[in-house]
Amino acid sequence: MKNSDLYRLYYFLLFLFAFFGHSFILNAQEKDESETLRVGVYNNPPKIFINEKGEADGIFIDLLEVIAEKEDLQLRFVTGEWNELKQQLTEDEIDLLPDVAYSRKRDSLYVLNSIPVLSSWLDAYTLKDTELESLSDLQNKKVGVLKGSVQEEFFEEFAKKNLKLQYSTLTYDDYQASVEALYNKDIDVLIASRFFYFTKHVNGKITSSGIIF
The missing domain is CATH 3.40.190.10 (Periplasmic binding protein-like II)
Structure with missing residues (x-):
């Protein structure tokens, strides 16, 4: 996937979810040509999870699928445990990890959208x-x-x-x-x-x- 395609999705998320509190993590490294965005999915319902049909589901998945349709992007969901997916993001094995709360350490490692998607405590x-x-x-x-x-x-x-x-x-x-x-x-x-x-x-x-x- 082109770097411009990744940032096109990134900024669309910023404006679409302008008044909400968890973030999407986006890998900032250069991407190869591809039409597919690799998205990490772990079980944390109702925000993100694998449903009974074995499909990615939840609030973040619904929003991401709408964005992907509007931006003409294909999604490939990669399932795993939370720490495993963070490592895959760091090693450029996935492109995006939804449902990530802000911290200074994460902000130093990844590209985070500055406007939150969901608020929580x-x-x-x-x-x-x-x-x-x-x-x-x-x-x-x-x-x-x-x-x-x-x-x-x-x-x-x-x-x-x-x-x-x-x-x-x-x-x-x-x-x-x-x-x-x-x-x-x-x-x-x-x-x-x-x-x-x-x-x-x-x-x-x-x-x-x-x-x-």
């Missing part, structure tokens, strides 16, 4: 019988986060620097693994974005604590 999720009424209740708790996520980075910085809390952090490759850890009581709290609330995992047994940051 972090929430603390627990088993229904767990008492968690304030951030101070995280003291001495075992906290689960996605490996390599902005949740992990932000939570570490916020809680340790501002609240002076002592806790253990355990990382997981995907939400399914972290949910299983919560059921098994390997962790006390799961830190995830607000969109986690709309997944099948929040089913009455797992609930939002109402603590957001």
